Amino acid sequence: MTELELDEPRAGEVLVRYVASGLCHSDLHVIDGSMFHPAPVVLGHEGAGIVEAVGPGVTTVSVGDHVLTSYQPACGRCWYCSQGRSNLCVLRDANRTVMADGTTRMRDKKTGEDILHFFQLSTHSERAVVPELGLVPIRKDAPLDLACLVSCGVATGFGAVINRAKVHTGSTVVVIGCGGVGLNAIQAAVLAGAARIVAVDRLPHKLEHAREFGATHTVDGTDTEKALADIRQICGHDGADYAIEAVGAPATIMMAFNCLHRGGTAVINGIAADGTTITFDPRLLLTERVLTGTSFGSIRSRIDLPMIVDLFMDGKFKLRELVSRQVGLAEINDAYDRLAKGEARREVLVYS
Numbered sequence: 001m002t003e004l005e006l007d008e009p010r011a012g013e014v015l016v017r018y019v020a021s022g023l024c025h026s027d028l029h030v031i032d033g034s035m036f037h038p039a040p041v042v043l044g045h046e047g048a049g050i051v052e053a054v055g056p057g058v059t060t061v062s063v064g065d066h067v068l069t070s071y072q073p074a075c076g077r078c079w080y081c082s083q084g085r086s087n088l089c090v091l092r093d094a095n096r097t098v099m100a101d102g103t104t105r106m107r108d109k110k111t112g113e114d115i116l117h118f119f120q121l122s123t124h125s126e127r128a129v130v131p132e133l134g135l136v137p138i139r140k141d142a143p144l145d146l147a148c149l150v151s152c153g154v155a156t157g158f159g160a161v162i163n164r165a166k167v168h169t170g171s172t173v174v175v176i177g178c179g180g181v182g183l184n185a186i187q188a189a190v191l192a193g194a195a196r197i198v199a200v201d202r203l204p205h206k207l208e209h210a211r212e213f214g215a216t217h218t219v220d221g222t223d224t225e226k227a228l229a230d231i232r233q234i235c236g237h238d239g240a241d242y243a244i245e246a247v248g249a250p251a252t253i254m255m256a257f258n259c260l261h262r263g264g265t266a267v268i269n270g271i272a273a274d275g276t277t278i279t280f281d282p283r284l285l286l287t288e289r290v291l292t293g294t295s296f297g298s299i300r301s302r303i304d305l306p307m308i309v310d311l312f313m314d315g316k317f318k319l320r321e322l323v324s325r326q327v328g329l330a331e332i333n334d335a336y337d338r339l340a341k342g343e344a345r346r347e348v349l350v351y352s
């Protein structure tokens, strides 16, 4: 652990005291080098906290507000935001290793070296300065150590099913990869009224979790051809209506596409490593199979994040069961090791 100095929030910025932060595969991808990010950086992008101070011109959050982070800030005014597609806001093109004015708010207390931000959020710290547009206020009675999960893994899995695939009642849904994102795709498919929800994973304990979250069938994904045959048999009609992929590997992306019947839709959620390519038979597209992806579950953060928190508070969406362990900052490296080994569902850093 390193002690950092944190500047006051400038115009359009907010000082947040984080209460909790989920540990996500996107952070792990930076740690293991499969996704390049300049260093030194404070990672973390799945956070929940309380506003401690606001900079000049901030109007949408106030001191004392409970907030979730949104790793895709939404300006509310650009062409994408105006269409209700705030997850594609032009701000995603900005350099989010620094604040909007091009400088950082964190520096090493001993050496004075500037420390970079991660998605301008850096939730693996007790406090951070964050752009106002990267925060979403939520109700104050929601436990922040659970609500933090909504900020990335939950929103991504939920949104892939509800917003992007638009799963319909009575349909068949295959979910490939049953970790922190896949389990949320499964419980969203339950909410959408899917008739059959087929969970695919190589790890038996992950398939058990999938059943707890509402999967009606489980398939061992170790042997691709056998898995495809099993999926077709369970779904009928030559395959599934929808497939949600939450791994990001070429084999699982192709499994998602190949398990569909004609006209089915595959939504890719997993983040492939830098340099990954896939090849496939383009004639499959002529049979109206759809291969698409989603960014941040195609959510409109200021509408969908509080809505998912409401679903949880009403007992209609599981968050507590997603958490395999709560850890303190001192245990963060062990926690990422467990995530890398596939041992963890979701581990949550809780700040005292």
Ligand SMILES: [Zn+2]
Binding pocket: 024, 025, 026, 027, 045, 046, 152, 153
């Ligand atoms: Zn994430």
Ligand SMILES: [Zn+2]
Binding pocket: 074, 075, 076, 077, 078, 079, 080, 081, 082, 086, 088, 089, 090, 091
């Ligand atoms: Zn925008």
